[in-house]
Amino acid sequence: MKKPLMITLGAAATLAMVSVTAFSDQQRVHAAEKEAATKVDKAAVERSRKITKNLDNIFKQTVVLITSKYVHDESDFAAGSAAVLLFDNISKSSDNKIRLIDATGQPYDEENVARDDFEREAIKRLKAGAKLHEKVVRIDGKPQLRTVTPVPVVMKKCVMCHEHYADAKEGEPIGAISYIVPIE
Numbered sequence: 001m002k003k004p005l006m007i008t009l010g011a012a013a014t015l016a017m018v019s020v021t022a023f024s025d026q027q028r029v030h031a032a033e034k035e036a037a038t039k040v041d042k043a044a045v046e047r048s049r050k051i052t053k054n055l056d057n058i059f060k061q062t063v064v065l066i067t068s069k070y071v072h073d074e075s076d077f078a079a080g081s082a083a084v085l086l087f088d089n090i091s092k093s094s095d096n097k098i099r100l101i102d103a104t105g106q107p108y109d110e111e112n113v114a115r116d117d118f119e120r121e122a123i124k125r126l127k128a129g130a131k132l133h134e135k136v137v138r139i140d141g142k143p144q145l146r147t148v149t150p151v152p153v154v155m156k157k158c159v160m161c162h163e164h165y166a167d168a169k170e171g172e173p174i175g176a177i178s179y180i181v182p183i184e
Contacts, residue, residue: 040136040143040183048145048181049134055096056149056177059083067157074160080108080175087177097180103127103150103173104165112175119178122148126173136183143183151175 066079080100087098102112103123114120122133126148134147150173153165158174168174 044143044183045136045145048183049147051096052134052145052147052149052179052181055098055179055181056147059086059098059177060151062086063151064154067155071157071160084109084112095182099178100151101148101176101178103175104168114178118146119148119176122178123173123176126150126176139180145179145181145183147179147181148176149179151177 063079063083066082070076071079084100087100091097091099100112101114101119101123102108103126107113114123118133118135118137125133130150132147132149134145137144137146152171153168153174158165165174
């Protein structure tokens with residue numbers, strides 16, 4: 001009978017060490033994130049913020065323009081679909097990574113969902129009224145600015161393809177644009 005007890009105690013000790021190690025790993029990740037943010041030139045971060053802000057303005061105005069000029073009924077190519085293709089092409093051909101993501105829980109396309117903790121947290125904050133969510137991170141050793149901005153319903157035409165958008169309150173984000181922009 002003592003042998004199973006020793007194995008159980010050994011297993012408990014191992015589990016305790018794994019728990020401490022996991023907690024320590026989380027602390028190291030958090031410390032590394034803080035270090036990444038503090039070791040980056042503040043002027044460079046501001047330049048990346050400005051780039052993100054300009055891209056966000058251009059993209060949102062483009063979607064509104066496409067919708068107002070070219071979307072007349074459900075058979076027309078949706079501006080959101082155009083944005084997804086545009087963002088994919090930009091992401092493949094440049095250092096800027098851009099995605100359209102759903103904030104309603106009912107994505108038009110299953111690919112357009114928050115993929116990680118940062119994007120999930122961003123959606124929560126945007127739904128609570130934040131104007132944006134951002135964080136300085138390192139990807140492949142290079143500093144990057146991650147930003148997520150809200151996409152509210154701004155036109156009644158949006159409801160043609162997304163009936164559930166009709167329930168959105170004024171200014172409530174139904175989606176978001178997720179950016180990863182190099183800090184240089």
